[in-house]
Amino acid sequence: MTAQVVEALVHAAIKFAILVPGFVLALAALMSWIERRQSAMIQDRVGPNRASIGGVRAWGLFHIIADTLKFALKENIVPRGSNPLLFRLAPFMAMAPALIVFAVMPVGPTNRWVVSNLDVGILFIFAIGSLSVYGATIAGWSSNNNFSLLGALRVSAQMISYEVSLALNLVGVFMVFGSINLQTIIEGQGALLGGVLPKWGIVVQPVAFFLFLAASIAETKRTPFDAPEGEPELVSGYFTEYSGLALATWFLTEFAAVIMVAMMATAVFFGGWQIPWLPPTPALVATWWFQIACVMAFFAKTLFFVWVQMQLRWTLLRMRYDQIMTMGWKYILPISLANVLVTGLFLLLTR
Amino acid sequence: MALILFFVFAIAAVLSGICVAFSPFGNNPVYSAIALIMTLFFLACEFVLLHATFIAVLQILVYAGAIMVLFTFVIMLLNLSKEEIGEERLTLTKVVGLVVVLIGLTYQIGRVIWAHKVAPVTLHLTDGGPSNPAFGTIQDVGVKLFQDFLVPFEVTSILLLVAIVGAVVLAKRKI
Numbered sequence: 001m002t003a004q005v006v007e008a009l010v011h012a013a014i015k016f017a018i019l020v021p022g023f024v025l026a027l028a029a030l031m032s033w034i035e036r037r038q039s040a041m042i043q044d045r046v047g048p049n050r051a052s053i054g055g056v057r058a059w060g061l062f063h064i065i066a067d068t069l070k071f072a073l074k075e076n077i078v079p080r081g082s083n084p085l086l087f088r089l090a091p092f093m094a095m096a097p098a099l100i101v102f103a104v105m106p107v108g109p110t111n112r113w114v115v116s117n118l119d120v121g122i123l124f125i126f127a128i129g130s131l132s133v134y135g136a137t138i139a140g141w142s143s144n145n146n147f148s149l150l151g152a153l154r155v156s157a158q159m160i161s162y163e164v165s166l167a168l169n170l171v172g173v174f175m176v177f178g179s180i181n182l183q184t185i186i187e188g189q190g191a192l193l194g195g196v197l198p199k200w201g202i203v204v205q206p207v208a209f210f211l212f213l214a215a216s217i218a219e220t221k222r223t224p225f226d227a228p229e230g231e232p233e234l235v236s237g238y239f240t241e242y243s244g245l246a247l248a249t250w251f252l253t254e255f256a257a258v259i260m261v262a263m264m265a266t267a268v269f270f271g272g273w274q275i276p277w278l279p280p281t282p283a284l285v286a287t288w289w290f291q292i293a294c295v296m297a298f299f300a301k302t303l304f305f306v307w308v309q310m311q312l313r314w315t316l317l318r319m320r321y322d323q324i325m326t327m328g329w330k331y332i333l334p335i336s337l338a339n340v341l342v343t344g345l346f347l348l349l350t351r
Numbered sequence: 352m353a354l355i356l357f358f359v360f361a362i363a364a365v366l367s368g369i370c371v372a373f374s375p376f377g378n379n380p381v382y383s384a385i386a387l388i389m390t391l392f393f394l395a396c397e398f399v400l401l402h403a404t405f406i407a408v409l410q411i412l413v414y415a416g417a418i419m420v421l422f423t424f425v426i427m428l429l430n431l432s433k434e435e436i437g438e439e440r441l442t443l444t445k446v447v448g449l450v451v452v453l454i455g456l457t458y459q460i461g462r463v464i465w466a467h468k469v470a471p472v473t474l475h476l477t478d479g480g481p482s483n484p485a486f487g488t489i490q491d492v493g494v495k496l497f498q499d500f501l502v503p504f505e506v507t508s509i510l511l512l513v514a515i516v517g518a519v520v521l522a523k524r525k526i
Contacts, residue, residue: 119488119489120404120408120489123405123408123412126408126412126416127408127411127415128411130411130412130415130416130417131388131392131415133420137420137423137424140427141423149427153427156423156424156427159420160421160424163416163417180489
């Protein structure tokens with residue numbers, strides 16, 4: 001019994017180490033460069049392309065190393081009058097939940113490709129994700145800075161408001177696929193509707209997909225929902241006082257959240273690891289090359305959604321704070337409630 | 352394994368529970384709120400050990416993730432200084448609360464000791480799991496909630512509705 005438990009723990013630890021530092025954090029570091037290059041493209045600038053090693057510029061890719069060095073070499077200032085204990089603790093309180101949620105994400109067809117295939121699946125992501133709000137609020141409060149405090153208040157109000165509609169949007173999907181386990185939902189998306197269309201979440205729940213995307217971008221606190229860190233009003237919101245590697249932690253947390261949103265959208269609405277028009281028969285799933293292809297498909301879809309979020313980030317304008325609240329409570333929430341109702345009626349009538 | 356984890360989480364829950372009232376870092380409502388969040392989190396861990404994973408997730412989602420956020424929100428919004436909070440005073444409510452807690456604690460401890468005397472309990476290092484394999488899953492909880500406990504469930508939802516309406520009436524002067 002104990003030997004089995006230890007073996008399972010070691011396996012889970014290895015998988016988590018491959019998925020999170022190997023994919024999520026690496027992609028997050030890459031995104032810090034992609035985001036600036038892409039914003040430069042959209043704004044008709046050149047963007048960061050100067051960092052070079054021995055004359056090789058590689059489109060400015062070495063800026064990732066340069067930035068890391070810069071962050072690491074700067075002083076971690078703890079402002080006078082702040083609460084030093086909570087101020088130092090807050091980045092970890094934000095980072096830990098943002099990385100733990102990846103543990104239930106199935107990136108491939110068998111249980112081998114998921115760290116822990118929990119029965120409660122998506123609810124685990126919501127539960128742990130709801131804890132991530134404390135990092136930002138505690139950071140803003142402990143800074144003892146009025147801009148930070150306002151940012152913290154906005155974060156907690158905004159995240160609480162959008163969590164409700166985020167969960168409600170997925171209820172329709174749960175009803176269609178009859179499960180809250182992510183692996184079961186992805187397997188359910190392998191079927192073909194009428195022999196033509198893949199039964200992906202976006203096909204059966206189109207309204208929920210767009211509301212989900214809006215609500216989850218609000219959860220990541222990025223433009224157009226970045227009022228908590230709106231530069232013209234609040235300097236940098238709740239992380240105004242942070243510097244050095246602590247500041248880098250906040251950026252990494254944000255990028256990890258972006259990747260999580262991309263993975264959720266992929267898994268729930270875009271078939272997860274399913275390759276369209278290639279139903280995963282047991283014989284196919286048993287082969288290693290098919291499993292690798294599925295994992296590749298999952299990561300490709302994830303990258304696509306990361307790109308979509310980057311595009312939105314640099315295309316749309318920042319909403320005013322009251323507009324964000326109005327949108328969350330008066331539009332997204334009632335529409336998602338109606339979506340649940342219509343889905344339930346439809347399922348009841350066609351059963 | 353389960354027994355060791357039980358004691359780890361139980362001790363952590365009790366310690367953080369004590370920290371809600373007597374924080375080692377100073378008298379600050381934010382410390383108390385964080386300690387309460389930790390207590391709720393460790394309670395959720397205990398639910399997992401009892402094979403009630405759905406309840407455990409709900410515990411974190413609702414209590415630690417939503418209700419406590421509102422608590423911290425209010426604490427930060429008021430952001431009271433030491434002068435505004437005022438001196439610590441011994442009021443009747445506090446004395447009554449202390450007495451009630453002590454009576455409850457002695458009763459529970461006495462019950463456990465009594466039960467052990469009547470029929471000695473042996474602690475098992477591992478448990479065989481629940482007799483019903485579906486126990487604790489969302490399906491099981493749903494069936495229980497909507498068939499066996501439908502009336503309490505509906506009454507609770509009416510109570511919540513009343514609370515929402517009351518909150519709107521209190522918060523908005525002009526509706």
